[in-house]
Amino acid sequence: MPTRRPAAALALAAGLAVIAGGTAGLLLTRHPTQAMRPAAAGVAVLPAPTGPIVAPPQSAAPKPVAAPVSLTIPLIGVRTQLITLGLTPTGELQVPSSTAVAGWYTGSPRPGAIGSAIIVGHIDSYSRPGVFYRLIKLTRGDRIYVKRTDGTLVEFRVTSVQTYLKNRFPTEDVYGPVPDAELRLITCGGAFDTATGHYLSNIVVYATEVS
Amino acid sequence: MKYWRITRRLLMLAAASALLLGIPAAATAYASSATTGTGWIRLAHLSPNTPPVDVYLYAFGDSNAMIVLHHVAYGTVSPYESVQAGDYSVAMRGAGASATSQPVLSTSVTIAAGHAYTVAGLGPESGLRLQVLEDKLTAAPGQAEVRVIQASLKQQVVTVTLGSTVLASDLKFASVSDYQPVSPGTQSVTVSSSGGTANSSVTLAAGTVHTLVVLDGASGLEVVNLEDASGSGTPPAGGVSTGFGGTAPHGPGSPVPWLVVIGAGSLLALTGGLKLRRGRQLNAGI
Numbered sequence: 001m002p003t004r005r006p007a008a009a010l011a012l013a014a015g016l017a018v019i020a021g022g023t024a025g026l027l028l029t030r031h032p033t034q035a036m037r038p039a040a041a042g043v044a045v046l047p048a049p050t051g052p053i054v055a056p057p058q059s060a061a062p063k064p065v066a067a068p069v070s071l072t073i074p075l076i077g078v079r080t081q082l083i084t085l086g087l088t089p090t091g092e093l094q095v096p097s098s099t100a101v102a103g104w105y106t107g108s109p110r111p112g113a114i115g116s117a118i119i120v121g122h123i124d125s126y127s128r129p130g131v132f133y134r135l136i137k138l139t140r141g142d143r144i145y146v147k148r149t150d151g152t153l154v155e156f157r158v159t160s161v162q163t164y165l166k167n168r169f170p171t172e173d174v175y176g177p178v179p180d181a182e183l184r185l186i187t188c189g190g191a192f193d194t195a196t197g198h199y200l201s202n203i204v205v206y207a208t209e210v211s
Numbered sequence: 212m213k214y215w216r217i218t219r220r221l222l223m224l225a226a227a228s229a230l231l232l233g234i235p236a237a238a239t240a241y242a243s244s245a246t247t248g249t250g251w252i253r254l255a256h257l258s259p260n261t262p263p264v265d266v267y268l269y270a271f272g273d274s275n276a277m278i279v280l281h282h283v284a285y286g287t288v289s290p291y292e293s294v295q296a297g298d299y300s301v302a303m304r305g306a307g308a309s310a311t312s313q314p315v316l317s318t319s320v321t322i323a324a325g326h327a328y329t330v331a332g333l334g335p336e337s338g339l340r341l342q343v344l345e346d347k348l349t350a351a352p353g354q355a356e357v358r359v360i361q362a363s364l365k366q367q368v369v370t371v372t373l374g375s376t377v378l379a380s381d382l383k384f385a386s387v388s389d390y391q392p393v394s395p396g397t398q399s400v401t402v403s404s405s406g407g408t409a410n411s412s413v414t415l416a417a418g419t420v421h422t423l424v425v426l427d428g429a430s431g432l433e434v435v436n437l438e439d440a441s442g443s444g445t446p447p448a449g450g451v452s453t454g455f456g457g458t459a460p461h462g463p464g465s466p467v468p469w470l471v472v473i474g475a476g477s478l479l480a481l482t483g484g485l486k487l488r489r490g491r492q493l494n495a496g497i
Contacts, residue, residue, distance in 0.1 A: 179291040
């Protein structure tokens with residue numbers, strides 16, 4: 001009569017189960033996944049926000065403007081609060097900890113003041129679209145609204161949408177000084193490098209306050 | 212049969228060359244123009260004894276004005292307008308004059324991408340001229356930049372100081388000083404002339420560029436502080452990391468972790484199997 005060896009039998013069974021699981025995993029991950037791309041139609045277009053729209057700043061003694069609180073881009077269905085962002089210890093822009101909200105860099109001019117106000121948001125999280133997922137869909141002339149703490153609105157008009165490789169990022173064009181009230185919306189784009197876990201490019205939307 | 216083989220070779224050749232040509236095309240798509248191809252212009256009336264004017268901005272060769280500013284009086288400076296880089300002309304007509312009438316004055320201006328200009332009516336009415344000034348955008352790090360436009364006819368020579376810094380010494384009517392870097396903060400501006408002095412206070416933030424305009428006021432001299440440009444106090448370095456790849460296309464995942472799992476499973480199964488077998492052999496031997 002054979003001696004019972006429950007440990008050995010268990011090891012054999014567990015081993016076979018692990019092999020089956022591993023094989024299934026291997027087969028299931030052999031197929032590349034397609035890019036999630038913004039749908040051409042079916043984007044919920046939001047109404048433009050309501051409120052007193054202020055005129056662009058004058059050259060002579062421009063009035064101080066209130067801090068920004070929210071951002072609306074009706075055409076691509078973006079409506080988000082604006083958190084505040086600073087710089088990392090290495091001098092790069094901080095990014096919002098949540099992929100669902102955008103942030104304003106407090107070292108840049110306030111939206112509607114003279115200079116380029118800088119707003120940053122994520123294109124996606126590990127699994128789903130982020131707040132600036134559809135930013136690339138914007139084109140010249142599209143409108144962007146920023147609401148401020150005093151309830152006033154600033155209306156911007158898109159002048160250009162550019163994609164730059166991060167290692168050729170035109171810092172001066174994006175962050176540099178300008179003589180009128182402008183806005184820069186920045187997110188990621190281009191190819192995704194799975195080795196580093198980062199996109200290789202940045203998408204920058206340039207906009208100017210509507211007069 | 213032979214024709215088909217030749218055709219196939221030609222097709223392969225075409226595909227290969229398309230691939231080769233396609234690579235540089237894709238690369239240049241990323242190296243897109245760094246600038247957006249626009250510059251800025253603003254218009255000013257700084258001639259004390261010239262009545263209000265209408266100011267027209269035309270793209271070169273276009274008789275329809277892009278911008279018309281009506282009834283611009285002495286001391287008025289418009290906000291900047293962003294326009295495509297290129298050649299433009301600026302014309303001044305008396306306020307209310309027909310848009311098709313002969314302008315009192317006109318000048319051409321070439322706007323370069325990323326540059327800003329002020330086109331100002333300067334001088335006395337008898338010698339009025341339209342002068343194109345190039346405006347600075349960038350201040351030295353941690354500094355502000357200031358220049359002076361002398362537009363007072365009553366006091367034809369002025370000296371302008373900011374705190375203890377002399378911005379312009381003996382600056383003549385209708386002339387413009389160079390920009391110079393100054394410490395940021397709120398400081399007093401003193402305009403002195405043979406006819407007396409005028410004081411005011413200005414706030415200049417780091418990273419901003421200003422033009423101080425000396426004007427004839429209702430009583431004595433006035434100083435108008437124009438903000439020419441503003442940037443981020445500390446510009447960030449480089450781009451941003453704003454994505455985790457959840458919506459990006461992914462290639463097939465690495466097979467290595469799964470192969471390790473299969474290997475470990477095999478080892479486990481083999482060990483278990485061997486022990487079972489040895490148990491049977493031992494039993495058989497007794």
